[in-house]
Amino acid sequence: MIRYRWVGxxxxxxxxxxxAGTAQTATEILQQxxxxxxxxxxxxxxxxxxxxxxxxxxxxxxxxxxxxxxxKSVVGCIRGKNKGMNVLMKGxxxxxxxxxxxxxxRITPMQRLMGQASNGDVAKVAYSADYSGEIVTRxxxxxxxxxxxxxxxxxxxQVMLYVDPSDYxxxxxxxxxxxxxxxxxxxxLDMMVVDGRRVVQRIxxxxxxREGAYTTMEYGDVRxxxxxxxxxxxxxxxxxxxxxxSADRESP
Amino acid sequence: xxxxxxxxxxxxxxxxxxxxWWISTPALAARWRTDVYANWRYFTRQINHDxxxxxxxxxxxxxxxxxxxxxxxxxxxxxxxxxxxxxxATVDDEGDVTTAVRELYGTVSLGDFELTAGKSIxxxxxxxxxxxxxxxxxxxxxxxxxxxxxxxxxxxxxxLDYYTGNANLGLVLFEREKWRNLAFLAYTHLRGIDFYGLIxxxxxRKPEYGMALSTTVGDRVEIHAELMVHRDAxxxxxxxxxxxxxxxxxxxxxxxxxxxxxxxxxxxxxxxTVRGIHxxxxxxxxxWGLRPSWWDRLKRHYQYxxxxxxxxxxxxxxxxxxxxxxxxxSRGLMRDYLFVRGSKSFARARLTGIVYLNLHDGSTVHIVxxxxxxxxxxxxxxxxxxxxxxxxxxxxxxxxxxxxQFGVRTAF
Numbered sequence: 001m002i003r004y005r006w007v008g009x010x011x012x013x014x015x016x017x018x019x020a021g022t023a024q025t026a027t028e029i030l031q032q033x034x035x036x037x038x039x040x041x042x043x044x045x046x047x048x049x050x051x052x053x054x055x056x057x058x059x060x061x062x063x064x065x066x067x068x069x070x071x072k073s074v075v076g077c078i079r080g081k082n083k084g085m086n087v088l089m090k091g092x093x094x095x096x097x098x099x100x101x102x103x104x105x106r107i108t109p110m111q112r113l114m115g116q117a118s119n120g121d122v123a124k125v126a127y128s129a130d131y132s133g134e135i136v137t138r139x140x141x142x143x144x145x146x147x148x149x150x151x152x153x154x155x156x157x158q159v160m161l162y163v164d165p166s167d168y169x170x171x172x173x174x175x176x177x178x179x180x181x182x183x184x185x186x187x188x189l190d191m192m193v194v195d196g197r198r199v200v201q202r203i204x205x206x207x208x209x210r211e212g213a214y215t216t217m218e219y220g221d222v223r224x225x226x227x228x229x230x231x232x233x234x235x236x237x238x239x240x241x242x243x244x245x246s247a248d249r250e251s252p
Numbered sequence: 253x254x255x256x257x258x259x260x261x262x263x264x265x266x267x268x269x270x271x272x273w274w275i276s277t278p279a280l281a282a283r284w285r286t287d288v289y290a291n292w293r294y295f296t297r298q299i300n301h302d303x304x305x306x307x308x309x310x311x312x313x314x315x316x317x318x319x320x321x322x323x324x325x326x327x328x329x330x331x332x333x334x335x336x337x338x339x340x341a342t343v344d345d346e347g348d349v350t351t352a353v354r355e356l357y358g359t360v361s362l363g364d365f366e367l368t369a370g371k372s373i374x375x376x377x378x379x380x381x382x383x384x385x386x387x388x389x390x391x392x393x394x395x396x397x398x399x400x401x402x403x404x405x406x407x408x409x410x411x412l413d414y415y416t417g418n419a420n421l422g423l424v425l426f427e428r429e430k431w432r433n434l435a436f437l438a439y440t441h442l443r444g445i446d447f448y449g450l451i452x453x454x455x456x457r458k459p460e461y462g463m464a465l466s467t468t469v470g471d472r473v474e475i476h477a478e479l480m481v482h483r484d485a486x487x488x489x490x491x492x493x494x495x496x497x498x499x500x501x502x503x504x505x506x507x508x509x510x511x512x513x514x515x516x517x518x519x520x521x522x523x524x525t526v527r528g529i530h531x532x533x534x535x536x537x538x539x540w541g542l543r544p545s546w547w548d549r550l551k552r553h554y555q556y557x558x559x560x561x562x563x564x565x566x567x568x569x570x571x572x573x574x575x576x577x578x579x580x581x582s583r584g585l586m587r588d589y590l591f592v593r594g595s596k597s598f599a600r601a602r603l604t605g606i607v608y609l610n611l612h613d614g615s616t617v618h619i620v621x622x623x624x625x626x627x628x629x630x631x632x633x634x635x636x637x638x639x640x641x642x643x644x645x646x647x648x649x650x651x652x653x654x655x656x657q658f659g660v661r662t663a664f
Contacts, residue, residue, distance in 0.1 A: 060628075102372075102389070103375035108471060230417065
């Protein structure tokens, strides 16, 4: 129906926000990581997703996302195969709009993973809310955190975070299924500054299931914004014309 | 399965007015945007020659042809107001052009309230194909449940909505044959479950009540259900359903509207994702559909007259009656059906398989659709449809036809 995976990474990217701190425990480090996830309590952002196989571009799509707090987001495809489709997330609940027939349907967490690259659990935007962490190693140049899902329904039962101890920026995240299978690795690459905060600008996600497959996500036009509460109502989802509302937005 | 086109053609003055409005409004609008959708398809139909209802292709229903469609969907922003215009032009293989309006409405947002007036598509409920709750915009067809070909048209309505982050209340006045249809709907999300409620007071003055829910179980399973209770059945019945000797029963006015009390219409469905394959399954029931014994009597009646009357026109009349009977439900004539759809997406392609099963006689519709995205906004599609069922079954001997359609859809 849709390659929902884009949406997940559009949320997870904000885990890359970082600032210096003095966190000591795994919980404090996670709070530092999560605390720098947003430029504001609510904001909008544009996202360009590019899918590669052996360095050849296979597919590209542009999205615009509206985020409120750590639990609510709505992301719309404004260019690409699923243009016009919106995806709403509230906590671990998810809905998708079918734009031509003007309706929204509830979907399962696993549907977020549809598509070849299977890029992530899209509803999980806050590590500290959904995972409990423990410090595996703490060295001068890197902290490794092992995160375990608090709920059995989580798509990834385990995440390994590689954190820069100087500013608690995530350098790399490894995602594991319940079976222990290492599904993918996300590398947080370029940074940009928005309202004095450093924000991840580009992520490369390497798929360990499909040889040679990787996805890049580029973020741009981040703006603090008041997002009306009705945007997160499933009945409003088919009416939410993100493509139209974002006509003046700059793609990454 | 069913083929539909824009239902109500516009008068030339209407087209002209819409064109003028479409041209002039961008000058007034703070922002505007137009998306262009076009599709072209070629189709061929192969009738079942053994069909009881069309012996020897009596009615000449085989055919092939092509159809093109252009849909301009424009949105204009004027302060807190938003205008949407979506005219459609369809051209067939004889060059005949039909114009229609898919949607044409204005919306004004006043905080959490929103007022909509005009022709708009409004779908309600939780079902994928079967949506009993959707009393305003009703039909979805089996071979295009997501309306990829943009066949669905809106309904003239006046709608007032109140939204919070977690709930919606709506009051809709809408037109069918008359502007006398009222619906009150409510939605809320509680403890992980979406709840929908509906009270409808249609122009027949026979109220309808409905509720629906959907939720997820674990990380792979979604379940949904809808129940509507109707005081009126949207079908016509044939007198032979209740005749002791259906072969020889004659009545000048064989069709009548049933009124036997309350009629339930329900759907129970699920979505499951297994190994990247997304499966949707829905069971559908309505109380007004034909019972197998009624269907059998109708066939005996038809067969008798086909065999004994020198002029088959009378039997054709009966067949026409059957069409009238079926018009109340786009789902089929009987009471219980099962819909199963499986799809798998690839980087630039999608493969979908659909089975639609009449649970009374086992006859089926099989649809396969292959789609390929050849570039942004351009999709090639191929969709063969096959009906299966021995003589005596609904899909095996009605007017349904094996068919193939292929074409291209574009969106810019």
